[in-house]
Amino acid sequence: MLTTYGTCEDGTGGPNNASGGGGSAPALVSIATSASGNFDGAVIIGCDQDPTNGFLDVNSGSTFSNHPIAGITGTIGYTVGPNYSSAVIASNGLLTYTVFGYIRVGLNPATSFQWDVTFQNDSDSNNAWTAIATNGSPSTAQDRTSNDVGEDIKVVHSSGGRGYNLPAPFGNSFIEFDVDADATNPNGTTSASTVKVTLESN
Numbered sequence: 001m002l003t004t005y006g007t008c009e010d011g012t013g014g015p016n017n018a019s020g021g022g023g024s025a026p027a028l029v030s031i032a033t034s035a036s037g038n039f040d041g042a043v044i045i046g047c048d049q050d051p052t053n054g055f056l057d058v059n060s061g062s063t064f065s066n067h068p069i070a071g072i073t074g075t076i077g078y079t080v081g082p083n084y085s086s087a088v089i090a091s092n093g094l095l096t097y098t099v100f101g102y103i104r105v106g107l108n109p110a111t112s113f114q115w116d117v118t119f120q121n122d123s124d125s126n127n128a129w130t131a132i133a134t135n136g137s138p139s140t141a142q143d144r145t146s147n148d149v150g151e152d153i154k155v156v157h158s159s160g161g162r163g164y165n166l167p168a169p170f171g172n173s174f175i176e177f178d179v180d181a182d183a184t185n186p187n188g189t190t191s192a193s194t195v196k197v198t199l200e201s202n
Contacts, residue, residue: 025188028106
């Protein structure tokens with residue numbers, strides 16, 4: 001089940017923060033679900049094969065929180081059942097998870113932006129997945145709240161005797177990936193704090 005947390009604090013930039021003489025690089029750069037308001041330090045996750053949230057939990061960014069050591073993390077659930085199975089069969093074994101967000105800049109306006117999604121890890125006790133990888137071209141737009149950030153996570157399921165194998169339910173399967181973003185102006189580039197996403201079976 002999902003747990004709701006408070007909003008996260010603004011990111012202040014990662015190790016790639018740089019500035020030159022005569023001005024400053026963008027500052028207070030963060031990944032958020034909208035240009036202002038809730039939720040900062042968060043993203044929204046969709047699935048191309050599940051547009052009506054038949055198996056992927058409805059999510060707004062509220063499940064993300066900023067931990068002193070782990071950083072910004074959030075878990076979004078998916079229910080392994082008839083809706084999941086129907087989506088996998090209809091798409092020949094492929095599910096595509098998409099990311100939506102907005103790159104906020106608190107100080108020193110940016111002139112260009114860059115998104116990046118990176119697959120990190122997965123586990124499934126049913127061994128239902130044959131491949132999971134990042135796919136697509138990352139967007140250079142600040143606002144990706146209506147259209148996804150360009151890169152997505154593609155999950156390929158193995159075929160079984162009567163269709164496709166399904167991952168284990170009840171927290172026994174998960175997929176982890178990172179969402180990063182940069183904001184740049186003539187004085188340098190600042191990286192937002194990484195948003196770490198976990199998709200986990202209900």
